[in-house]
Amino acid sequence: MFPGCRTSVKYMRLSPGLHRYFAGVFLLEIEVDGDGLVEDFVFPDWATFRFSHAPPAVANPGGSAQVGGCQFSVAGPRTQEIYLRTGSVRQWGAVIHPSGWAELIGEPADRYTNGLFDGRSTPAFEKFRPLAETLFGQEADPDGEFKRLTSFFEAVESVDDPAVDKIAKIHIALFDPEIETVAQLGDRVGLSRRTLERLCKRAFGFAPKMVLRRHRFMRSLARFTLDPSLKWIGAMDPTYHDQAQFVRDFHEFMGMTPTQYHQLAKPVSEPMMRERVLYLKERAREWVPDSAWPEDNRAA
Known part of the structure; x- marks a missing residue:
């Protein structure tokens, strides 16, 4: 207790x-x-x-x-x-x-x-x-x-990085739920697979496939946090092939199953996630298409 x-x-x-x-x-x-x-x-x-x-x-x-x-x-x-x-x-x-x-x-x-x-x-x-x-x-x-x-x-003195505009384009593209594959991401931002791989590792910290997987998972976790009545099946991002794939991702990213996470007390992470999603949703309206945001305030 x-x-x-x-x-x-x-x-x-x-x-x-x-x-x-x-x-x-x-x-x-x-x-x-x-x-x-x-x-x-x-x-x-x-x-x-x-x-x-x-x-x-x-x-x-x-x-x-x-x-x-x-x-x-x-x-x-x-x-x-x-x-x-x-x-x-x-x-x-x-x-x-x-x-x-x-x-x-x-x-x-x-x-x-x-x-x-x-x-x-x-x-x-x-x-x-x-x-x-x-x-x-x-x-x-x-x-x-x-x-x-x-x-x-x-x-503060910033670093002069000639690729910063390309990195920003990749980041913005992640908010589009219709981008499911590395090839689609490369096409959207106009970069070859090799360049996309290099920039993602250098600025995002991981390869493009992992960037997309993590963003898909976070959309699901954010939906559930804002509206637990959805349950996991309703909060799960539609780009998941099935529930088993979502459970595997959940275990990889959070170190536990969705059921175990749901049963935990979340005195810090739940209010942090809720406020973060509401803030990002408000700000991102300026540069992310409305289609990227679920209806009924279930932010991605």
């Missing part, structure tokens, strides 16, 4: 200049009764910076070594869940989409796939350490913290 837990997630409106880097920036506040700890499994995602006010959470991606006691952590692009164990915490998160990775980090993303890193000691993230050191004051100040975070990234 876990202690009582109240989770607040707020996605912030970003200036157009920061959309080039981030899929979203959020403030996560977890309040756990007493000195208790709660556990959860965080869904696969793009690379994410997390800046925590003490005490930070302890996370364990896909059974690998834990990173705890770290006020600046970086999760690489993920196809695996992250086990989370935490007490009360305030944390700013910045989800870095693939073209943002190319411009901010400038190193091959597949070197960091499914990894969790201490930003204070990993050379690739050295230029972001000053933000970790100055983001929080003695008292909670969400407006001031957000201003310091955005001002930092607006001034």
Whole structure:
């Protein structure tokens, strides 16, 4: 039995200049009764910076070594869940989409796939350490913290990547559920299979086939989170051939079956997913066709 837990997630409106880097920036506040700890499994995602006010959470991606006691952590692009164990915490998160990775980090993303890193000691993230050191004051100040975070990234020196527009086109194409194969993706963005493979590994962290599989799975998980009355058969993306294929993907990406996941308490991941999907749906209306979004607010 876990202690009582109240989770607040707020996605912030970003200036157009920061959309080039981030899929979203959020403030996560977890309040756990007493000195208790709660556990959860965080869904696969793009690379994410997390800046925590003490005490930070302890996370364990896909059974690998834990990173705890770290006020600046970086999760690489993920196809695996992250086990989370935490007490009360305030944390700013910045989800870095693939073209943002190319411009901010400038190193091959597949070197960091499914990894969790201490930003204070990993050379690739050295230029972001000053933000970790100055983001929080003695008292909670969400407006001031957000201003310091955005001002930092607006001034940060980006990497000049000539392929960034192609990477962005690939990312946008993923929101079209009619793109089911690598060949269709290549045709949509006008790239050869070899170039598509190279850019996906470098900026997305994995090969195009895995990029499509993960995006299809996340559409299903998002539908279920927003409307559990659908049950899994109703939330399952229509591009799955059958339920068995979906169950195999679920086990690969989340380390458990859909039934096991449904039975878990999700004090952190459920509100995170819900707010993330609603935020992305609102923002993506600007550049994703309406056909990419299911009706009745069941966001993909």
